Amino acid sequence: MRRSALALLLFAPSVILSAPTGPLQAGAAPLPVFEFHSGFWINLHHFLYQQARQRRDAKDSKSAVPPAPAAAELSPAERAAWEAAVRYYSANFADTDLAFNSDLGAVKDKLSDLENCAELSGKTTKDCDAEFPPALTRALEAAALVYRAHWWPQHDRDNRRWIAQAAPLVRQNGVGLAQRLAEIYQAKWPREKIRVDICAYANWAGAYTTLDPLRVTISSEDPRNQGLAALEILFHEASHGLAGPVELAILRECRQLGKPIPRDLWHALLFYTTGEVIKQLIQPPPASASDAPAATGATATSSAPGLPNAPNSTAYVPYAVREGLYKRGWAGYQRALEQFWQPYLDGKADFDDAIARIVSAL
Template structure:
């Protein structure tokens, strides 16, 4: 008996989006959401991608302008829209938008500035609207400052016509790459990480905004609400590391217990609170757990993700040299005292106490 071949509707939409519009056709503002996964809800949204693209370009211009022009003969950074054949009006609209971001946002951090966190969340919430002012549809009034609304709505047609399709396709490819492992391993992995941190994984799915450009790290997580932003173009977020980065960022929502325990132990022992030990621990934990998951995953065995699975997996922190850039002592502590806890040979409190006592 031949079974009918069925493609899930969400996957069909994703594949159709990857094909893109025919050459010369008008480019509509399609957004994509992958809702049929456990643990995470993955989005490719227009406004949040435009926002991060403008921020990225403004940051590059700020870095160039901050250099001593007389001491260096470097050329100005090339715009992401260079060689895209913009009209004079389009070029002006884009330059005005980048200039606005340069003045208002380029010196602020996406992760630590409340204003930018709120702006990111608002733009994500209004991804299904083709405007932000509410002139055409009242429920599309995003409540942004009038000047910012004007800037984004002026830049939107330029981005939509010349760059959005390219960015959206990259985002969808990234989602298509990571979805099989999330579907197969997501629930078990989230429960394992929650057990390690002695807490619970969030009941609601964590929203993940996949964007062409994120921040300097390639991904970041904000809380209240808990949301993850990941770059689909960043080379650090490709292959099996994409899966690790996704769960590392998600772990920021449950790792407060570790940070609290380290601080408490330091105060009891009258020791300085170690900078970034908790973050090194989260990198180490996610990497080691992912290594085990990839070793047993049918997705990895089928080579649906490029890279060495299982025991040969090169975890993100090792691959990117994080331990060599100031965390070497932390790595030694983690391997000596935290790994036994991961292996079930020590308690959480004992592992934390031994690490802090050895600082």
């Protein structure tokens, strides 16, 4: 990123952000495992990206980008500033993927860090200098006035509502889930809390993760991320940071067998695992007579605390099943995971053996 020493000062110095925000925890006690943020600049960034992407994909009926809300009542000056920013995003970002492009990831992380800054060129506080190309700084600062006036209040409310819904689930189950997943993947859960930026819009998938540093972005408005699915999506995304040993084991087995690496097998395995772990948390398997003494009153449908709609007779449907991921080219993976990975999750097989069996079955 070039330094923006000569950034044009389009941002009125009198305009300040709302009260500074840090991690939002929706309760008195700090949350374990994750820290949630509803940051102004990162929300603006994703909204602009989404609008630019939507224009690019206007003719593409396969596009999963949700429709933008009807443009608010913009004055001619506001419309010009907004259009300039969308044009910048169209020209520079719309053809790159938020989850895989490192430049775009660096922009996102910087905007996330500067959530409490009123501007991005460092003219009021040196720490607020994003060191972006001047044209990007100008576009964001000019669009910020429009975004704040017309969209941000609603987006911020949606983000805070999502956080208020997810926080009790994380408070009650976060530590246990983190330990369980780290154990499954034979990896270490990060010592620091994982930063999760909640945005009205995330990407086509509704959530994504970037590594080094490990950071998660989740859409608060995406219908796929609501209710108990919030817990699954959080831990699925965080698992991207634990996938190294799984990817290595797959690679090793493929090399030994002289097979090509099955595309996205590691990712299907992550979806499968998080889905099963959350399902078990909500609906533990029926306890056997020997480990469920009648005096405890435990029942087959008792669930972990803090889960709002459990116990319930309806089974939890994991994300990958609900959203049809296995039907889109992953049917073979699903069969192999059910047959060879599930025994590992149940403690009846070891890690290397399970991976070896999956790879040889494909």
